[in-house]
Amino acid sequence: ETGVTQTPRHLVMGMTNKKSLKCEQHLGHNAMYWYKQSAKKPLELMFVYSLEERVENNSVPSRFSPECPNSSHLFLHLHTLQPEDSALYLCASSQDYQAEAFFGQGTRLTVV
């Protein structure tokens, strides 16, 4: 168990649906991240929150909307996605921006 828990593990959604991914970390870390992993491509950083404040946003389409209600929880709200958004979405946490990162098991998202 890595201390970072993601739910659900698998999600299939239509292009008109709205769904949310959830991440919870039990490590007492201050920073939380969303990454996207597509086949044959390096992990892409989507968003970073530090102490519940968004500190990085890497040109992610507005159909992805993050939310960090407290330092232990991070959500990724999804709406009107495209098939090319199908990927493994990974949550991570670290104590601060220079520290070791710990990842969750990911959510496998399929957009149909």
Next chain:
Amino acid sequence: KQEVTQIPAALSVPEGENLVLNCSFTDSAIYNLQWFRQDPGKGLTSLLLIQSSQREQTSGRLNASLDKSSGRSTLYIAASQPGDSATYLCAVHPNSGTYKYIFGTGTRLKVLA
């Protein structure tokens, strides 16, 4: 722009062999470098973190080295086992106050019994 490359992309070795995985990066201004393991369809498991001031880190059968000036890191796996089969990723953390890790595309390792 920092780029991270891992060669080879895939590797098959017989059980018991010692092996080296390579990671290279284009900008030596890094704060640290982290090696991860990823099993198919799963998340990343942290293996080793090397700070820029360090030359190597060891954990069990794993040893990671860092040569910052030449932009290279290696992950040495001793006495490989079938359970070591996974994709190994390296990521560098730029020394610029950013939260962003830059990842390579990984080396897919298969250890044959």
